[in-house]
Amino acid sequence: MKPRYPAAPNYGISWRSIQVEPVALSGERIALATVVKGEDRVLRVARLIPVQALEKIFGQELGRRIGDGLQCCIDAAEKFYSLNPLSSRWAPPLQGFYLGQEVTTLAKDMEDGLLLSAMHSSSFSVACNAGQAKTANRSGLTAPEDGRQLIEAVQVNGHDTGHGFPCPRTGT
Secondary structure (H helix, E strand, C coil): CCCCCCCCCCEEEEEEEEEECCCCCCCCCEEEEEEEEECCCCEEEEECCCHHHHHHHHCHHHHHHHHHHHHHHHHHHHHHHHHCCCCCCCCCCCCCEEECCCEEEEECCHHHHHHHHHHHHCHHHHHHHHHCCCCCCCCCCCHHHHHHHHHHHHHHCCCCCCCCCCCCCCCC
């Protein structure tokens, strides 16, 4: 009997994280968003951590400010990378925000690529997702299944701004 393996992914993607350094000059950065571009030039810029989680981590005022700054960076990155390859150098428009190195790999499709970038860019996104669980027993889900459910929940509830989570300014 020959072993059967799943089909290898064949959709080329590249991604970069958008990071924040909440304590200036500390060198400690947290990935809050990801920019993913497919071989067919499809672009997705996704917020990895909801503003509510940022407010819990950094306090209501600083969390909201980081969320607003991140939205500004997301909008600027989306405009820039919709016209340029992901290998192009772009600088976030606000101090304290940074762009991570480009990572290139294969995925099944854009949604799978978005999930891969989220899992490999930010452990906070996994923690925030686990915090949204309705039950305490999470042993039946793997991280990829968990991430897919989060992406689907955001899109099904009609709150998808193209960034993965509701816009902090409008709530939609």
